[in-house]
Amino acid sequence: MEATATEAARTNGRPPDEEARASLPTRLLRSVAGQVQKRIPAADLDERDPDYIRENLPAAWLLSSLWFRGEVRGLGNIPETGPVLMVGNHSGGNMTPDTTVFTLAFCAYFGVERPFYQLAHNLVLSMPQLGFLRKYGTVAASHANSQKALSARAALLVYPGGDYEVHRPSWERNRVDFGRRKGFIRLALEHDVPIVPVVSIGGQETALFISRGERLAKLLALDRMFRLKVMPVSLSLPWGLNVGDMLGHLPLPAKITVEALPPIYLREEFGAEPDLDEVYDHVTRLMQDTLDAMAAERRLPVLG
Amino acid sequence: MRVAEAIEVSAPPSVVWKVVADPTRYLHFLAGFTRWEVVSDEPGGVGARYRMLMRVGSAEIGGLIEVVEWAPERELAWTSITGIDQRGRWRLRERPREDGTMGAWVQLRMTAGVAGSGILGWISEQVAAPTVRGHLRRSLQQLKRQVEHEELRERAAARRRARAGASG
Numbered sequence: 001m002e003a004t005a006t007e008a009a010r011t012n013g014r015p016p017d018e019e020a021r022a023s024l025p026t027r028l029l030r031s032v033a034g035q036v037q038k039r040i041p042a043a044d045l046d047e048r049d050p051d052y053i054r055e056n057l058p059a060a061w062l063l064s065s066l067w068f069r070g071e072v073r074g075l076g077n078i079p080e081t082g083p084v085l086m087v088g089n090h091s092g093g094n095m096t097p098d099t100t101v102f103t104l105a106f107c108a109y110f111g112v113e114r115p116f117y118q119l120a121h122n123l124v125l126s127m128p129q130l131g132f133l134r135k136y137g138t139v140a141a142s143h144a145n146s147q148k149a150l151s152a153r154a155a156l157l158v159y160p161g162g163d164y165e166v167h168r169p170s171w172e173r174n175r176v177d178f179g180r181r182k183g184f185i186r187l188a189l190e191h192d193v194p195i196v197p198v199v200s201i202g203g204q205e206t207a208l209f210i211s212r213g214e215r216l217a218k219l220l221a222l223d224r225m226f227r228l229k230v231m232p233v234s235l236s237l238p239w240g241l242n243v244g245d246m247l248g249h250l251p252l253p254a255k256i257t258v259e260a261l262p263p264i265y266l267r268e269e270f271g272a273e274p275d276l277d278e279v280y281d282h283v284t285r286l287m288q289d290t291l292d293a294m295a296a297e298r299r300l301p302v303l304g
Numbered sequence: 305m306r307v308a309e310a311i312e313v314s315a316p317p318s319v320v321w322k323v324v325a326d327p328t329r330y331l332h333f334l335a336g337f338t339r340w341e342v343v344s345d346e347p348g349g350v351g352a353r354y355r356m357l358m359r360v361g362s363a364e365i366g367g368l369i370e371v372v373e374w375a376p377e378r379e380l381a382w383t384s385i386t387g388i389d390q391r392g393r394w395r396l397r398e399r400p401r402e403d404g405t406m407g408a409w410v411q412l413r414m415t416a417g418v419a420g421s422g423i424l425g426w427i428s429e430q431v432a433a434p435t436v437r438g439h440l441r442r443s444l445q446q447l448k449r450q451v452e453h454e455e456l457r458e459r460a461a462a463r464r465r466a467r468a469g470a471s472g
Contacts, residue, residue, distance in 0.1 A: 058427075
């Protein structure tokens with residue numbers, strides 16, 4: 001029994017004969033995928049370390065204030081206590097400067113003592129150089145982790161658009177695009193927590209994002225291997241042409257502005273059994289309207 | 305970071321103290337501060353607690369603070385409970401003025417930082433210091449204006465009462 005389980009784990013759960021029939025590149029890819037998946041840490045909210053966050057606030061403040069000239073508005077809209085689901089639009093490729101700016105502002109405003117978690121793509125958390133993110137409360141994006149965080153009465157930041165939105169082309173920078181993903185609404189209803197939309201602008205100006213590379217991702221079977229639906233192509237520092245953005249890039253010092261909107265209490269606004277599509281359209285419309293207003297404030301790309 | 309700013313006010317320390325000792329008035333004259341709310345049962349005195357925030361760069365910094373020294377018309381000091389490490393102090397002293405009346409010398413001090421934050425913490429303090437100093441300077445200027453206006457209004461009211469008494 002134990003031997004079978006070990007064999008299944010080695011072959012990523014596939015029958016051994018199917019694994020044997022697969023071509024060498026396929027087996028190699030599967031092996032890499034297996035290794036990566038093994039690196040993804042289990043959901044452990046205890047890894048968040050308030051002292052670590054506190055000691056690193058000055059470094060985050062320097063980055064946010066000097067490089068990104070971050071400006072965060074509307075933090076007073078976030079309920080002072082209790083669980084809350086913050087839903088953001090995501091930008092900036094794998095560097096996601098909007099998360100850095102917002103996390104700093106949130107921790108400074110509410111104090112590092114308030115439990116605050118952020119969901120990130122599995123691949124981000126499996127990168128050894130990004131292990132420190134777990135101390136900030138970043139956990140792998142999964143339903144189980146979301147459940148645990150909200151059950152622990154924490155504030156949870158999610159980006160429904162995920163890798164799909166974060167790698168959108170630069171000319172779509174002022175567009176909220178969740179790809180019709182509605183899991184966040186089910187989550188808010190399940191735990192009966194308010195949704196606070198968090199709108200950010202500027203992240204997509206930190207490089208020239210050319211394409212999501214969805215076809216390339218499909219061709220390389222990245223979706224099945226790593227849950228990656230994109231293989232982004234961008235022009236960024238210091239690489240020039242950057243395919244995949246796996247090693248990250250040096251973000252341009254674009255001004256990042258973030259605005260937290262008033263909380264939405266779903267059952268109060270949409271009844272006992274809200275229609276998911278209606279809520280989705282409402283939340284994304286609110287966010288898009290805010291993003292349009294923020295875009296109108298900007299005079300020049302990068303400079304803000 | 306240690307920042308201190310001082311100002312001369314044309315009103316005695318007792319008048320300045322009325323404003324400094326009343327946390328509900330802080331947001332009327334503190335510049336750059338976005339929150340100063342009482343979170344303890346008692347609004348003043350040793351042990352009173354406030355939640356305060358000040359905008360510096362891209363964040364609002366501060367936290368929960370507690371009053372540790374309360375000497376009416378002389379000293380009011382606080383220290384942080386949560387948030388960044390900070391100590392603050394109001395110092396009020398009498399200063400005789402040229403016209404023979406009594407004025408006040410008012411100093412506002414703040415020491416802030418994050419213990420254990422290393423060299424980047426030190427750099428961030430140096431970068432933030434001018435902003436904090438500017439907040440304190442403008443706060444004192446606004447305090448002076450507010451106190452002196454109140455003092456003038458009170459003197460005018462006293463003169464009106466005296467005239468009304470003399471004519472009556």
